[in-house]
Amino acid sequence: MSKIMTVDILSSIKGAKPSEAVSKLFDVIKNAHTSNDGTFNSNHNNAVSIDDLREDVIIESSATEKQIIKENFPKEKKGYLVVSKVIEE
Amino acid sequence: MMESQIKSIHHKLVNKEISCLALVKEKLNLLKSNTHNTVNSLLEDYALALASKVDEKITNGEAIGLLEGIPFGIKDVYMVEGTYTTASSDLLKNYKSAYTATAIQKLLDAGAIPIVKENCDSFGHGSSSENTIFGAVKNAKNPELVAGGSSGGSAVNVAKDFTVFSIGGDTGGSIRQPAGYNGIYGLKPTYGRISRYGLMAYASSTDCVGPIAKSIEDIRIVLNVISGKDTKDQTTYASQNITEESISPNNSIKSVGYFKNFVESEAIDPKIKSDFLSAVVKIKAKGIKVRELDFFKSDTLVSTYYTLAMAETASNLSRLDGTNYGNRIEGENLKDSYSITRSENFSEETKRRIVGGNQVLSQGFSDEIYLKGLALRDQISQNFENDFNEVDVIISPVTPSTPPKIGDSLKDPLAMYLSDAYTVGFSLGQLPTLTVPQGTETGLQITAAKDNDELVLKFANFLKDTI
Numbered sequence: 001m002s003k004i005m006t007v008d009i010l011s012s013i014k015g016a017k018p019s020e021a022v023s024k025l026f027d028v029i030k031n032a033h034t035s036n037d038g039t040f041n042s043n044h045n046n047a048v049s050i051d052d053l054r055e056d057v058i059i060e061s062s063a064t065e066k067q068i069i070k071e072n073f074p075k076e077k078k079g080y081l082v083v084s085k086v087i088e089e
Numbered sequence: 090m091m092e093s094q095i096k097s098i099h100h101k102l103v104n105k106e107i108s109c110l111a112l113v114k115e116k117l118n119l120l121k122s123n124t125h126n127t128v129n130s131l132l133e134d135y136a137l138a139l140a141s142k143v144d145e146k147i148t149n150g151e152a153i154g155l156l157e158g159i160p161f162g163i164k165d166v167y168m169v170e171g172t173y174t175t176a177s178s179d180l181l182k183n184y185k186s187a188y189t190a191t192a193i194q195k196l197l198d199a200g201a202i203p204i205v206k207e208n209c210d211s212f213g214h215g216s217s218s219e220n221t222i223f224g225a226v227k228n229a230k231n232p233e234l235v236a237g238g239s240s241g242g243s244a245v246n247v248a249k250d251f252t253v254f255s256i257g258g259d260t261g262g263s264i265r266q267p268a269g270y271n272g273i274y275g276l277k278p279t280y281g282r283i284s285r286y287g288l289m290a291y292a293s294s295t296d297c298v299g300p301i302a303k304s305i306e307d308i309r310i311v312l313n314v315i316s317g318k319d320t321k322d323q324t325t326y327a328s329q330n331i332t333e334e335s336i337s338p339n340n341s342i343k344s345v346g347y348f349k350n351f352v353e354s355e356a357i358d359p360k361i362k363s364d365f366l367s368a369v370v371k372i373k374a375k376g377i378k379v380r381e382l383d384f385f386k387s388d389t390l391v392s393t394y395y396t397l398a399m400a401e402t403a404s405n406l407s408r409l410d411g412t413n414y415g416n417r418i419e420g421e422n423l424k425d426s427y428s429i430t431r432s433e434n435f436s437e438e439t440k441r442r443i444v445g446g447n448q449v450l451s452q453g454f455s456d457e458i459y460l461k462g463l464a465l466r467d468q469i470s471q472n473f474e475n476d477f478n479e480v481d482v483i484i485s486p487v488t489p490s491t492p493p494k495i496g497d498s499l500k501d502p503l504a505m506y507l508s509d510a511y512t513v514g515f516s517l518g519q520l521p522t523l524t525v526p527q528g529t530e531t532g533l534q535i536t537a538a539k540d541n542d543e544l545v546l547k548f549a550n551f552l553k554d555t556i
Binding site for chain 2: 005007011019021022024028029048069073
């Protein structure tokens with residue numbers, strides 16, 4: 001991955017460009033003072049304890065849920081759900 | 090100030106002063122005829138069927154729960170099986186939820202009746218509820234002004250009595266700011282108190298589910314029902330039920346702090362500043378010690394919040410490419426299909442945030458901006474921890490200014506970001522924060538330490554009698 005990717009490619013948005021408003025926010029961060037007292041990550045307590053992991057089981061979706069997922073799928077042809085063309089360089 | 094509407098309606102239902110069907114019909118009619126653009130879709134048939142069942146129970150002499158038959162609104166970013174969940178976006182304009190969000194399921198289990206999916210900023214991206222395909226939401230007090238956002242439709246519905254309460258979502262102020270702009274209560278609970286399962290993700294590390302209502306008591310009732318540990322959101326924790334007695338005002342709150350730099354900022358409206366300081370004087374007069382606290386500069390808070398939120402939303406919304414759902418537009422090849430689908434269906438503001446997020450996550454930028462943003466967030470959290478060793482609660486204005494006119498915010502995104510200066514810090518700290526419709530024209534925020542939501546409600550009850 002040495003190729004430099006532009007933000008429009010990274011974002012999958014045609015013609016996307018960095019915005020001035022957002023760049024101003026980034027400048028504030030670049031110029032902000034952060035202390036180096038080793039507190040990094042000390043307040044991230046959202047990790048789940050290994051004893052508290054949910055069970056690794058398959059939960060069957062309801063018939064209604066399956067039906068709605070199919071209805072939401074963008075394209076259907078002869079009973080099959082059609083994905084976009086997947087041939088890539 | 091209003092007392093519990095939930096309790097008052099419950100008594101009327103039980104005493105057969107009103108039927109649930111008539112109540113739900115009345116609210117649906119109000120929503121249908123409203124000109125504030127609060128409605129994305131009505132859940133009419135579903136709600137009427139549920140209302141009839143409640144009436145049947147009452148007729149048969151069966152007991153009903155406190156929330157049974159109470160009509161409520163849902164910000165259109167929550168999954169409710171079989172209903173349209175659009176996030177106010179073109180991309181999901183025709184998307185139907187396949188399952189129901191945990192918080193909403195808990196309300197359904199308690200018998201509450203959802204009647205409307207409410208207008209909001211697309212994917213929560215905005216502070217004015219103008220970034221929506223359903224038309225800008227108009228403020229409840231003055232329809233020329235914005236409703237605030239992103240939960241603008243929810244706040245206006247509550248303020249105008251179109252719903253008894255609504256469930257909003259708050260990532261950087263999206264419940265508290267519209268509550269302030271429309272003169273009602275809105276709570277962002279402690280992060281993790283309520284499951285995010287079934288809430289369309291914006292910035293997962295600060296996304297919170299919360300109630301919007303006209304009384305502290307209704308906030309408490311709804312909060313208790315929707316809180317709790319959920320295996321489907323592993324950041325949730327088990328919390329204590331908050332009793333009515335435990336939040337009645339007594340003299341247990343001894344010290345209050347406020348951030349000096351919020352009030353001394355050049356950006357604050359002079360009237361909001363003087364009203365805030367008068368509120369401080371009234372609190373002092375009750376014998377409570379008030380301390381001025383130091384805090385990070387507003388631009389640092391806003392920049393840290395937006396940097397992290399954009400990084401997270403870029404990642405969360407990368408799944409919306411028209412492959413499994415969403416309004417797919419075919420291109421010449423797969424990548425082309427993705428990018429046409431996304432460029433045509435995302436709003437300008439959403440694209441701005443996705444692009445910003447991908448910028449900070451990319452090589453060369455991430456150390457300088459994203460990782461530094463994370464480090465700043467840690468310092469902000471540490472600052473709060475130190476503060477809550479000194480004071481019981483922190484009060485702040487909700488916004489530096491009064492609501493802008495519709496049309497003004499979209500022109501100047503940076504000004505919109507900076508208007509979130511007083512709400513985003515508490516989001517980064519994952520702290521419980523309540524907007525109360527008192528003190529300044531856009532209300533006051535009350536914040537306590539993590540998992541101390543009870544103290545926030547208690548202080549709100551105290552303020553109700555004090556200022």
